[in-house]
Amino acid sequence: MARNEQLIRQHKLIQLLEFSRFGRTLEELRADLVADLGLTKLHERTVRRDVEALQAAGFDIQSDTVERGKVFKLGQNTAGVHEVGISASEMIALSIGRELLYPLLGTQYWRGIESFWNKVQETVPDGVFDHYARYRKTLHVFGTPSKTYEHHEGMLKTINRAILEHRIVEVEYESVGKPVTTRRIEPYGLAVYQSSIYVVAAAHEIKSSTERLRNWKLDRFRHATALDEYFKPDDSIDLSKHLGKSIGIFSGDDATIVKIRLGQRAAAWVREDPWHPEQKLTPTDDGGSIMTIPASHPREVLPKVLSLGYDAEVLEPESFREAVAEAVTKMAANYNSVV
Incomplete structure (x- = not known):
């Protein structure tokens, strides 16, 4: 073993x-x-x-x-x-991290988080805990949906074991609006993105090294079985690089540079809340900016551009521009229709 x-x-x-x-x-x-x-x-x-x-x-x-x-x-x-020495400021940081990980509620990961948090509370002196409790009331963490993966715990255990043992997993997968299909995947790791857990795995039947690695949303798994079949891990796969190439969870090796015109207000908002570590904003004469940013799929850019309204315009590539234009046209038709 x-x-x-x-x-x-x-x-x-x-x-x-x-x-x-x-x-x-x-x-x-x-x-x-x-x-x-x-x-x-x-x-x-x-x-x-x-x-x-x-x-x-x-x-x-x-x-x-x-x-x-x-x-x-x-x-x-x-x-x-297991004795832990911790300060009030460290407890504040730890409790913030704990609240940000609420999507893991009901899984084996959350039991470990809670076990450690309870252990910390029991071991710190009363004075330190009182100091923490007083200052923790001044900081609130919100915006994370109350979503848990309690009913996926068994599948998570199966997938974790398959990751460690390099075993092929047979899954029943139901994409939105599509029937359930049976797929065979080669799991490499897990990722948490916007309160959802994704399984980073290669599609077993796809041979192209640039297309086979995908992010499979755990919510869409209906069943998962670790098979007595093994795969040889691809040493060239870097999960941090794979997940960090694009804006959202559609990351991959085929990220495209997207150019977006931003008005003055939109440019200010994007500077405050960046979309990606590699985004670049070039000021324009009208006070706005031209932003370039990597993205792997139009659906990554679409909701962010629409949230800025008329103050943002996708310039290129054409496929991304057409995707936004199509969405805007359909939205306009909805609002122009007689109720």
């Missing part, structure tokens, strides 16, 4: 023991590991070896015999391993 899988399993063991007040038997730990990590099989001997390895590494894991058998639990000396 690969070493990273062993480390992930042992880390999960520590979490399970932390949450267990009365200890867990090896069989109970094995069952929890299988469920939480989405494993197809795991032998009790492997769990025993993991516990022994953690004990050898210095974790105070104690055993006791009770009515249901031999149980394992964390001893008092383990607390020092």
Whole structure:
């Protein structure tokens, strides 16, 4: 078994023991590991070896015999391993980050966030927490929809396991306005964008290296199964580069430079709230600007341009300009129709 899988399993063991007040038997730990990590099989001997390895590494894991058998639990000396020293300003920063991650509510990621946050609250001195609570009231985080992926937890576990093991995943995928299709994907990672989770994966049937990597919205997954088939990861794929090339989630290797005319007010708004780290604004004689920005699909530009109204005009490429013109024409027809 690969070493990273062993480390992930042992880390999960520590979490399970932390949450267990009365200890867990090896069989109970094995069952929890299988469920939480989405494993197809795991032998009790492997769990025993993991516990022994953690004990050898210095974790105070104690055993006791009770009515249901031999149980394992964390001893008092383990607390020092996780002890956290944190200031009020660090707590403020941490709590802001926690609120921004509300879309992960109901997933295994959120349980880790909440576990750590509760641990911090319990360990900081009262004075530090009071100072944090007083200043935290002055800052509010909002704008993140109350959307969660609680019902996708099982699929997330399956996909995470497939990412680590380089396994092909068979998914039932339902794009908006289209029937459900069965697809085979090669998952490389996950991305959170505007409160939605996306699976960055290659379409198994597409051979072109420039077209096969796509971002699949988790909301559209109806079912996911990790197959006993494996793929060889493409070492040339850089997820940070892939996700950072365009304005939104339609990122890819085929980003196009879009030129947009902005009026004075629109240019000021875009300077305040940039669309992309690589955007460039060149001032014009009328006080506005010509903006150039990379985009992979007209639908990335469309809502942003429409939000600026008549104060923005896509100049090129022609395909992007036509997409905006078509949307404006249809909107005008709606408003010109007699109600």
